[in-house]
Amino acid sequence: MPVLEDGLPCNHGAHEDLIRKLRKLLPPEAVLTDKEDLRPFECDGLSVYRRLPLVVALPETIAQVQDIMRLCHALQVPVVARGAGTGLSGGALPLSDGVLLSLAKFKRILHIDPENAIATLQPGVRNLAISEAAAAYGLYYAPDPSSQIACTIGGNVAENSGGVHCLKYGLTVHNILMLKVVTMDGELLTIGAETLDSPGYDLLALMAGSEGMLAVIVEVTVKLLAKPERAQVLLAAFDDVFKAGEAVGAIIAAGIIPAGLEMMDKVAIQAAEDYAHAGYPRDAEAILLCELDGTNAEVSEHIMEVREILHQSGATEVRTAVNEAERQLFWKGRKSAFPAVGRISPDYYCMDGTIPRRQLPHVLRQISLWSEEYGLPVANVFHAGDGNLHPLILFDANKDGELARTEEFGQRILQLCVEVGGSITGEHGVGMEKINQMCIQFKTAELSQFHAVKAAFDPAGLLNPGKAVPTLQRCAEFGAMHVHHGQLPHAELERF
Amino acid sequence: MLERDISEALQQQVHNAVVNGTPLKIEGGNTKAFLGREIHGEILDVSGHRGIVEHDPRELVLTARSGTPLKEIEAALAEAGQMLAFEPPHFGDNATLGGTIACGLSGPRRSFCGSARDFVLGCKLINGKGEILRFGGQVIKNVAGYDVSRLMVGAYGTLGVLLEISLKVLPRPAASHTLIQECTQAEAISKMSRLLSQPVPVDAACYHAGHCYLRLSGSEQAVKHAHEHLGGEVIEKSEPFWHALREHHLPFFGAAKPLYRIMIKPAMPPLEIAGEWLLDWGGAQRWLVSDEPIAFIRERVAKVGGHVTQFRGSEHNGEIFQPLATPLLVIHQRLKSSLDPHGIFNRGRIYANL
Numbered sequence: 001m002p003v004l005e006d007g008l009p010c011n012h013g014a015h016e017d018l019i020r021k022l023r024k025l026l027p028p029e030a031v032l033t034d035k036e037d038l039r040p041f042e043c044d045g046l047s048v049y050r051r052l053p054l055v056v057a058l059p060e061t062i063a064q065v066q067d068i069m070r071l072c073h074a075l076q077v078p079v080v081a082r083g084a085g086t087g088l089s090g091g092a093l094p095l096s097d098g099v100l101l102s103l104a105k106f107k108r109i110l111h112i113d114p115e116n117a118i119a120t121l122q123p124g125v126r127n128l129a130i131s132e133a134a135a136a137y138g139l140y141y142a143p144d145p146s147s148q149i150a151c152t153i154g155g156n157v158a159e160n161s162g163g164v165h166c167l168k169y170g171l172t173v174h175n176i177l178m179l180k181v182v183t184m185d186g187e188l189l190t191i192g193a194e195t196l197d198s199p200g201y202d203l204l205a206l207m208a209g210s211e212g213m214l215a216v217i218v219e220v221t222v223k224l225l226a227k228p229e230r231a232q233v234l235l236a237a238f239d240d241v242f243k244a245g246e247a248v249g250a251i252i253a254a255g256i257i258p259a260g261l262e263m264m265d266k267v268a269i270q271a272a273e274d275y276a277h278a279g280y281p282r283d284a285e286a287i288l289l290c291e292l293d294g295t296n297a298e299v300s301e302h303i304m305e306v307r308e309i310l311h312q313s314g315a316t317e318v319r320t321a322v323n324e325a326e327r328q329l330f331w332k333g334r335k336s337a338f339p340a341v342g343r344i345s346p347d348y349y350c351m352d353g354t355i356p357r358r359q360l361p362h363v364l365r366q367i368s369l370w371s372e373e374y375g376l377p378v379a380n381v382f383h384a385g386d387g388n389l390h391p392l393i394l395f396d397a398n399k400d401g402e403l404a405r406t407e408e409f410g411q412r413i414l415q416l417c418v419e420v421g422g423s424i425t426g427e428h429g430v431g432m433e434k435i436n437q438m439c440i441q442f443k444t445a446e447l448s449q450f451h452a453v454k455a456a457f458d459p460a461g462l463l464n465p466g467k468a469v470p471t472l473q474r475c476a477e478f479g480a481m482h483v484h485h486g487q488l489p490h491a492e493l494e495r496f
Numbered sequence: 497m498l499e500r501d502i503s504e505a506l507q508q509q510v511h512n513a514v515v516n517g518t519p520l521k522i523e524g525g526n527t528k529a530f531l532g533r534e535i536h537g538e539i540l541d542v543s544g545h546r547g548i549v550e551h552d553p554r555e556l557v558l559t560a561r562s563g564t565p566l567k568e569i570e571a572a573l574a575e576a577g578q579m580l581a582f583e584p585p586h587f588g589d590n591a592t593l594g595g596t597i598a599c600g601l602s603g604p605r606r607s608f609c610g611s612a613r614d615f616v617l618g619c620k621l622i623n624g625k626g627e628i629l630r631f632g633g634q635v636i637k638n639v640a641g642y643d644v645s646r647l648m649v650g651a652y653g654t655l656g657v658l659l660e661i662s663l664k665v666l667p668r669p670a671a672s673h674t675l676i677q678e679c680t681q682a683e684a685i686s687k688m689s690r691l692l693s694q695p696v697p698v699d700a701a702c703y704h705a706g707h708c709y710l711r712l713s714g715s716e717q718a719v720k721h722a723h724e725h726l727g728g729e730v731i732e733k734s735e736p737f738w739h740a741l742r743e744h745h746l747p748f749f750g751a752a753k754p755l756y757r758i759m760i761k762p763a764m765p766p767l768e769i770a771g772e773w774l775l776d777w778g779g780a781q782r783w784l785v786s787d788e789p790i791a792f793i794r795e796r797v798a799k800v801g802g803h804v805t806q807f808r809g810s811e812h813n814g815e816i817f818q819p820l821a822t823p824l825l826v827i828h829q830r831l832k833s834s835l836d837p838h839g840i841f842n843r844g845r846i847y848a849n850l
């Protein structure tokens with residue numbers, strides 16, 4: 001795997017000055033500079049990109065974050081903020097001449113207000129911990145990314161994380177009310193309010209999914225929801241992936257919004273079954289998991305309807321989880337699809353495109369053609385309800401040229417997603433990974449507008465520079481290479 | 497139904513305005529001119545830019561040009577058994593989609609189902625350089641680039657001219673019942689806020705004239721069971737009530753005194769400000785008709801973490817919206833110049849210097 005070294009000139013004097021000043025702001029153990037201490041911060045969940053930061057700062061108060069930002073602003077040192085480091089697009093990849101600002105010490109749940117169904121959290125609170133703490137009041141926090149056991153709320157906001165329940169309960173942006181953020185010049189801002197809306201522009205929407213480019217999130221107030229009285233999951237097997245796709249449309253056309261609607265193809269089913277023993281039918285070409293939640297009465301009514309629709313759509317088998325244990329088991333198979341695929345292949349490359357659902361047959365057909373062309377198997381895991389496709393391309397990085405072929409295959413999939421009216425990323429973010437594909441999805445003027453929006457928050461361009469929005473030069477070079485070679489050499493290198 | 501794409505003409509007018517330094521006043525159906533501060537400028541009439549561009553019910557997405565009448569969109573959705581789940585107020589026959597989104601208005605269903613901005617998936621707009629840009633898309637999940645489309649919601653046209661908007665739409669509930677119960681404001685607040693932690697299919701809750709109104713929506717069985725659980729009298733044919741609430745047609749809204757919109761945490765006990773109160777959104781949006789000075793009202797509301805909009809009947813050039821803290825205002829000004837560098841769009845509609 002490539003290890004990135006910046007070509008930027010090393011300025012030891014300036015670096016030592018920065019570190020000395022950081023040590024004045026923070027206790028000794030909160031400033032890390034030894035290579036071994038920096039190692040855990042060299043990458044996020046996308047480990048193909050690695051780079052050691054110059055220094056890691058671990059503040060534990062908002063005032064310390066402000067101090068660090070003011071210092072870096074004064075010294076013109078770039079800053080990359082980091083939560084749990086579970087991101088899948090390299091958004092928290094450090095800079096070798098910059099500060100890696102870890103929010104790991106901000107772990108406290110500050111307040112749960114059951115009367116108003118809100119919770120105020122430090123950014124390092126784990127996603128699942130919110131629901132666990134709210135459970136005492138019959139409440140929970142809805143967005144549930146698969147990494148919810150480890151990922152933190154600050155990172156969830158920065159990435160606008162989704163999960164398997166997005167169609168009904170929305171993304172992070174729909175479930176937050178207020179943020180406290182620190183801008184690059186050290187200003188503490190309150191964005192949004194504890195009320196349902198707030199005066200002025202909707203900066204809350206802008207912050208959600210901004211990938212650490214606009215400000216550092218130091219406090220988050222989320223909405224909590226009443227736990228549904230009942231949740232029930234159906235598993236349907238199909239002998240044809242396209243029939244499963246049709247069934248998804250038919251359920252929605254019937255006016256039912258499932259809490260979760262997930263699809264897996266044969267490769268994914270078999271891998272998940274071997275790994276989690278969820279009782280999935282191994283011979284099926286596709287399965288659908290359809291979760292219905294709400295009041296007892298409503299769930300009963302909808303289950304009957306959905307069963308009928310699934311049969312009419314040609315399901316070869318429809319099962320309803322008989323109890324909570326079986327429901328959890330059905331989901332375990334799906335939620336462990338990624339590690340399961342990781343077991344059957346030395347490496348896999350996870351894509352995150354979204355498409356209008358009606359394009360599913362076309363897109364799956366094309367992926368399977370390319371899969372043959374490249375000689376690389378694909379497992380498809382699909383948030384079918386909201387059109388978010390996760391093809392996992394299986395490859396072996398130790399085989400010469402296979403990573404490059406995989407990336408080229410992946411790029412074609414993302415380009416196809418854009419062509420059919422979708423997006424290059426549904427929930428994993430652009431980060432470092434999909435920065436070139438931004439050039440496909442957006443025109444020059446749109447990218448320039450994004451840069452202008454960033455400059456409104458960070459005029460000096462010091463916060464997570466080089467991520468999420470490509471420079472126009474980069475796109476020009478990418479476009480040229482794309483046309484001339486059809487393949488991007490050394491995609492890991494920065495091109496400014 | 498009239499379908500017309502006049503984006504080129506609109507773009508040309510923006511170009512001319514940039515060249516001549518002419519401020520523009522963006523207008524759709526001209527039903528919401530009473531909202532916000534009074535502004536002057538050459539009219540940029542978007543009402544001719546209309547038509548539903550795409551609506552595939554199975555995708556739960558509708559895309560329409562900004563000048564499309566809201567009622568045309570609602571009719572098309574109703575035909576497919578769907579709705580705009582944020583239940584937007586029209587405030588007039590000619591309300592357009594663009595105006596609704598630009599003002600970010602939502603109706604009674606908002607606190608339980610989401611606001612206008614929650615349902616926006618993408619948009620096409622003209623920025624202040626006269627460029628036509630697209631943000632977001634027609635898919636429910638999309639995290640590529642900053643969320644500029646949602647930034648447009650509630651910006652009152654100060655950041656760009658909306659040309660096209662894609663929205664997530666939802667199926668209409670199979671059944672809907674409204675329960676009514678006599679109570680005080682304080683009782684209504686505690687009753688409504690308790691609903692937040694109960695798994696009940698309530699999609700609207702309001703306190704008006706000594707009564708609490710709860711609207712239950714969902715499957716037949718769900719509504720029936722919830723009614724048994726919550727108690728209260730059923731109002732037959734309740735739709736006119738919710739419509740009148742949404743459109744401000746209830747006599748409450750016709751008072752000669754100024755009308756204030758107060759946003760507050762829903763469980764907050766009644767505020768001691770003299771006047772008439774109507775509570776919507778389960779207590780999270782409170783309407784006040786009062787003669788008290790705005791400074792006094794703002795001070796009282798700020799103490800409990802809320803904010804106040806002068807909705808009707810106030811000075812047109814005053815602080816209609818709650819003033820912003822200075823650092824936040826600075827960001828607003830920079831954002832305004834990033835999207836509208838020449839300051840030509842709806843200048844001063846929200847704040848004097850924006």
